[in-house]
Amino acid sequence: MRYLPLTPTDRRDMLGVIGAKSVDELFKDVPASARLPGKVPGLPDHLGELEVERAFQNYAAKNVSPSTAPFFVGAGAYRHHVPSTVDYMIQRGEFLTSYTPYQPEITQGTLQYLFEFQTQVSLLTGMEVANASMYDGSTAASEAVLMANRVTRRTKALISGGLHPHYRNIIETTAHWQGYSAVAGAADPEGLEDLSAKVDKETSCVVVQNPSFFGHVCDFTKLAAACHAAGALLIVVVTEVVSLGLIKPPGEMGADIVVCEGQSIGNGLGFGGPYVGLFATRDKYVRQMPGRLVGETVDADGKRGFVLTLSTREQHIRREKATSNICTNAGLCALAFTVHLTLLGEVGFRRLAELNHAKASELADRVAALPGVKLLNDSFFNEFTVSLPKPAAPVVEALAERRILAGVPVSRLIPNDPSVDNLLLLAATETATESGMGPLIAGLKEVL
Amino acid sequence: MADTKYTQEHEWIRVEGDVGTIGITQYAQEQLGDVVFVDVPQSGRKVTKGEACAVVESVKAASDIYAPATGEVVEANAGLADSPGDVNAEPMGKGWFFKIKLLDKGELSGLMDEAAYNAFVKTLG
Numbered sequence: 001m002r003y004l005p006l007t008p009t010d011r012r013d014m015l016g017v018i019g020a021k022s023v024d025e026l027f028k029d030v031p032a033s034a035r036l037p038g039k040v041p042g043l044p045d046h047l048g049e050l051e052v053e054r055a056f057q058n059y060a061a062k063n064v065s066p067s068t069a070p071f072f073v074g075a076g077a078y079r080h081h082v083p084s085t086v087d088y089m090i091q092r093g094e095f096l097t098s099y100t101p102y103q104p105e106i107t108q109g110t111l112q113y114l115f116e117f118q119t120q121v122s123l124l125t126g127m128e129v130a131n132a133s134m135y136d137g138s139t140a141a142s143e144a145v146l147m148a149n150r151v152t153r154r155t156k157a158l159i160s161g162g163l164h165p166h167y168r169n170i171i172e173t174t175a176h177w178q179g180y181s182a183v184a185g186a187a188d189p190e191g192l193e194d195l196s197a198k199v200d201k202e203t204s205c206v207v208v209q210n211p212s213f214f215g216h217v218c219d220f221t222k223l224a225a226a227c228h229a230a231g232a233l234l235i236v237v238v239t240e241v242v243s244l245g246l247i248k249p250p251g252e253m254g255a256d257i258v259v260c261e262g263q264s265i266g267n268g269l270g271f272g273g274p275y276v277g278l279f280a281t282r283d284k285y286v287r288q289m290p291g292r293l294v295g296e297t298v299d300a301d302g303k304r305g306f307v308l309t310l311s312t313r314e315q316h317i318r319r320e321k322a323t324s325n326i327c328t329n330a331g332l333c334a335l336a337f338t339v340h341l342t343l344l345g346e347v348g349f350r351r352l353a354e355l356n357h358a359k360a361s362e363l364a365d366r367v368a369a370l371p372g373v374k375l376l377n378d379s380f381f382n383e384f385t386v387s388l389p390k391p392a393a394p395v396v397e398a399l400a401e402r403r404i405l406a407g408v409p410v411s412r413l414i415p416n417d418p419s420v421d422n423l424l425l426l427a428a429t430e431t432a433t434e435s436g437m438g439p440l441i442a443g444l445k446e447v448l
Numbered sequence: 449m450a451d452t453k454y455t456q457e458h459e460w461i462r463v464e465g466d467v468g469t470i471g472i473t474q475y476a477q478e479q480l481g482d483v484v485f486v487d488v489p490q491s492g493r494k495v496t497k498g499e500a501c502a503v504v505e506s507v508k509a510a511s512d513i514y515a516p517a518t519g520e521v522v523e524a525n526a527g528l529a530d531s532p533g534d535v536n537a538e539p540m541g542k543g544w545f546f547k548i549k550l551l552d553k554g555e556l557s558g559l560m561d562e563a564a565y566n567a568f569v570k571t572l573g
Contacts, residue, residue, distance in 0.1 A: 312510035321503075
């Protein structure tokens with residue numbers, strides 16, 4: 001369809017047909033008091049394309065973008081190198097323009113890559129079955145709690161103080177409107193929390209994060225046993241999926257549901273989205289799992305093919321009795337994840353994880369050597385927490401003015417808690433270089 | 449089977465003492481096709497007549513099963529987890545769903561007997 005703007009002649013002819021003298025006359029029935037007398041004060045007039053482009057370039061220049069400055073920000077979203085192959089692949093028309101398959105079996109290509117994605121997620125998390133993806137890690141965490149409530153027929157979730165505060169907020173929001181309880185532990189910067197003793201016969205699930213929001217790497221094997229003894233499920237959240245290249249997968253710890261933010265693989269930071277949620281569980285719980293699930297089968301001629309399976313869990317079939325109101329998935333982001341992980345391979349993925357940990361270890365050593373700075377972690381992957389001799393937020397602001405993005409002050413995500421005011425989260429991925437680390441250390445020396 | 453009653457939703461209930469065993473009829477299993485999963489209620493759950501309390505899933509559809517009478521679930525057919533096909537093979541036998549302790553046997557008087565149910569099925573064409 002072409003878009004042709006009206007010419008003055010068109011407009012005059014149309015007004016002539018209905019007998020109006022001007023466009024303004026069409027609004028004469030609207031009381032004068034409800035009409036704007038002229039331009040809206042403070043709002044700029046319309047602009048030409050070149051002027052609009054200039055204006056937005058000026059707005060954009062106010063951002064300090066990760067690729068143009070020393071960058072040590074993490075806290076749930078991580079800057080990694082995404083090979084250009086990924087972008088090329090996902091921009092192929094067959095992938096880019098296809099919507100979630102509602103007539104699934106005619107879109108074998110889509111089903112096949114989702115099947116590969118599920119296989120990768122199962123292997124990474126050490127779980128038996130994974131779905132075709134969720135919107136992001138936080139909503140996947142909330143869905144995991146709902147699923148645990150269905151499986152256990154209980155309604156009390158225990159939330160670790162090591163869980164990302166935004167994830168906790170999403171779970172609490174859902175809990176409020178769905179009428180179950182979510183009991184959150186206090187923020188746990190030291191990584192000392194043990195929820196085993198708090199699990200009781202009313203607990204549907206315990207939600208923990210690994211590495212924790214503060215960066216601690218944990219083994220939840222004992223907690224899993226405590227959960228199972230009480231008939232509760234253990235939900236493990238992973239916000240930095242690259243960590244699974246080095247850390248024991250949650251499945252081996254006895255987790256019942258594992259959810260991850262998959263952004264780190266294949267997907268850019270993009271101001272917070274779109275991202276991709278990973279969701280995996282045990283075979284025995286598959287009927288309570290939310291989301292789409294692709295299965296492998298054979299067609300009438302015995303050839304390999306793919307189907308959407310166990311769809312009776314889904315809303316387009318079970319309506320209000322569905323396990324979830326998610327009817328779709330983050331298809332393109334899941335594809336980017338699959339392409340990137342495929343390019344890395346098992347060995348490459350492990351090496352990427354090792355490189356991340358090496359960079360973060362170097363950063364931790366250098367930051368902790370600064371006067372008055374204390375590293376809170378005994379263990380970490382690519383992110384850790386330091387305690388500064390003064391509040392962290394103004395330090396980060398001062399460095400941002402020097403175009404150094406020096407991590408996330410914990411107070412930004414946990415406001416109104418003076419005990420975390422001096423805490424700073426620092427992340428270093430494979431993208432960290434001396435040209436970034438040097439200025440960060442020098443900058444910290446100056447402002448501390 | 450004079451003690452077996454039927455509902456218009458194609459459930460049957462067979463009463464022995466104050467316990468009723470509930471399943472779906474031959475007609476229902478034929479309409480559903482191959483049953484692949486049955487979600488049965490837990491023991492101890494209180495169900496009200498007409499309440500959806502189980503789900504039967506076939507290759508064609510997922511359907512709710514309604515309690516034909518009010519009572520408390522005393523047993524669910526654990527065998528269906530491993531062999532849901534029992535519902536197709538023996539809908540009135542091995543393929544039963546769950547048992548309830550009836551609160552009021554009088555509720556059953558509104559249900560159909562076998563002859564009435566067979567006549568009802570014939571009207572469905």
